[in-house]
Amino acid sequence: MFDTLTEKLSSVFRSLSGRGRITEANISDAMYQVRKALLEADVHYQVVKQFCKDVQEAAIGRQVHHSLHPGQLMIKIVYDELVRLMGPVDTRIYFVSPGPTVIMLAGLQGCGKTTTAAKLGLYLVSKGRKPLLVADDLQRPAAVEQLKILGQQAGIQVYAEQATDPVAVATRSVRFAKENGLDVVVLDTAGRLHVDDALMEELQRITKAVACHQIYLVCDAMTGQDAVNSAKEFNDRLELDGVILTKLDGDARGGAALSVKAVTGKPIKFIGTGEKLDRLEEFHPERMASRILGMGDVVSLVEKAQQHIEAQEAAKMQQKMVKGTFGFDDFLKQLHALKKMGGLTEMMKMLPGAGQLQELELDDSQIKRMEAIVQSMTPQERRNPDIIDASRRRRIAAGAGVQPHDVSSLVKTFIRTRDMIRALSGGTFGGLRNLLAGGFNLEALSAAIQSGRKFKLRTQARHQVRKKARRRR
Numbered sequence: 001m002f003d004t005l006t007e008k009l010s011s012v013f014r015s016l017s018g019r020g021r022i023t024e025a026n027i028s029d030a031m032y033q034v035r036k037a038l039l040e041a042d043v044h045y046q047v048v049k050q051f052c053k054d055v056q057e058a059a060i061g062r063q064v065h066h067s068l069h070p071g072q073l074m075i076k077i078v079y080d081e082l083v084r085l086m087g088p089v090d091t092r093i094y095f096v097s098p099g100p101t102v103i104m105l106a107g108l109q110g111c112g113k114t115t116t117a118a119k120l121g122l123y124l125v126s127k128g129r130k131p132l133l134v135a136d137d138l139q140r141p142a143a144v145e146q147l148k149i150l151g152q153q154a155g156i157q158v159y160a161e162q163a164t165d166p167v168a169v170a171t172r173s174v175r176f177a178k179e180n181g182l183d184v185v186v187l188d189t190a191g192r193l194h195v196d197d198a199l200m201e202e203l204q205r206i207t208k209a210v211a212c213h214q215i216y217l218v219c220d221a222m223t224g225q226d227a228v229n230s231a232k233e234f235n236d237r238l239e240l241d242g243v244i245l246t247k248l249d250g251d252a253r254g255g256a257a258l259s260v261k262a263v264t265g266k267p268i269k270f271i272g273t274g275e276k277l278d279r280l281e282e283f284h285p286e287r288m289a290s291r292i293l294g295m296g297d298v299v300s301l302v303e304k305a306q307q308h309i310e311a312q313e314a315a316k317m318q319q320k321m322v323k324g325t326f327g328f329d330d331f332l333k334q335l336h337a338l339k340k341m342g343g344l345t346e347m348m349k350m351l352p353g354a355g356q357l358q359e360l361e362l363d364d365s366q367i368k369r370m371e372a373i374v375q376s377m378t379p380q381e382r383r384n385p386d387i388i389d390a391s392r393r394r395r396i397a398a399g400a401g402v403q404p405h406d407v408s409s410l411v412k413t414f415i416r417t418r419d420m421i422r423a424l425s426g427g428t429f430g431g432l433r434n435l436l437a438g439g440f441n442l443e444a445l446s447a448a449i450q451s452g453r454k455f456k457l458r459t460q461a462r463h464q465v466r467k468k469a470r471r472r473r
Ligand SMILES: Nc1nc2c(ncn2[C@@H]2O[C@H](COP(=O)(O)OP(=O)(O)OP(=O)(O)O)[C@@H](O)[C@H]2O)c(=O)[nH]1
Pocket: 107, 108, 109, 110, 111, 112, 113, 114, 115, 116, 137, 140, 143, 190, 191, 192, 246, 247, 248, 249, 250, 271, 272, 273, 274, 275, 279
């Protein structure tokens, strides 16, 4: 689904460079590429124009967070605009009481109405409803038989008559539903090759006769712009409640999915993603935007970073690292920042490909204990942990309600972390930033960790040499 668009957009984001703020200069080429990618995906040109304008307005002047790459921020901005473009949508079906609720499916020939009627029937059953499928397509000779077969497959009752007037059949089917305790009637109507007056009049007569509660237009996503144009025509003549976009599994471009809401003003409510009867999904703009961008969870990563790390705080921390004045208070702050983000491990998990990373695990109870210990230290000890000797260790341990060896193990952890962080090139956030800027590549990540490990090994070796020297003395 949408493979080409996904591929093109991701190369646009990768190519974005620069730091600090997003300016007209650094995104103009990217926007040109986004525009081109959308047009090639068969998105309506008016929609493309407006979309790019909105993205540009949202992007220019935005500060790029220290821990992020401008490409990532752009992904988030484009994601937000995609969600806006396709939504909002309420996929709930409103049922009337007393029933039955009448749902009409309309659409051009071959768009998937009959299949969708059966799929919708199954969906309604899953919601605890008792649906009735009505064969109201009396144009195509085999249509009635087709619905009967699909109904049988799905185990859903089908109402069919040997008749010629779809209005009469619809009316009688609603009566049948009432009499038999069925609470939703799904009308499968006839399609035409093109929107024409005869088709529209027939549909209008049905809606008047049975007072349809919801009218869904079924559209074939593979027909791209044609689907969108016909949706507009249908919507001008019938009061549509929403669109069901079918055959999305075969749509590599995505033009219809992206244009329907903007062109018709009516949202997509469901999508068909296969011929099988269980292939009907509620439409969620957020999920669709993520699928289109194909960016793992970069979007939530950016959201979390924006929420929880203050840019200036990160910069200050980095300076402290460089100057070597990084103490326990800073260490605690970093731990809190990480905790708020759901822990470093959680964060790492969100990076595509870095799922199994175990190196930087921290659990909540450990963090709490570390906090208690740090709180029992004097400001001087926090700034300069090297002065913590045996007697200070005992005092701190008593204050925090832990054993002296817990204190020394925290001091060791602190020193190890500080060394590791330094090795990860100048501060946690700088290090993370470099990792993120590297395009989430697992190699860069493990190289950074390796270099941290080597650094650690080197310092350990140095300590041992010193220890031996002391012993000799
Ligand atoms: N791949 C795929 N095929 C679908 C989907 N929905 C429907 N189809 C196929 O599209 C073809 C037409 O579907 P129908 O349900 O007969 O379409 P219709 O709108 O009722 O057609 P008419 O009654 O002739 O107007 C069938 O071969 C379906 O299996 C879908 O979501 N994905």
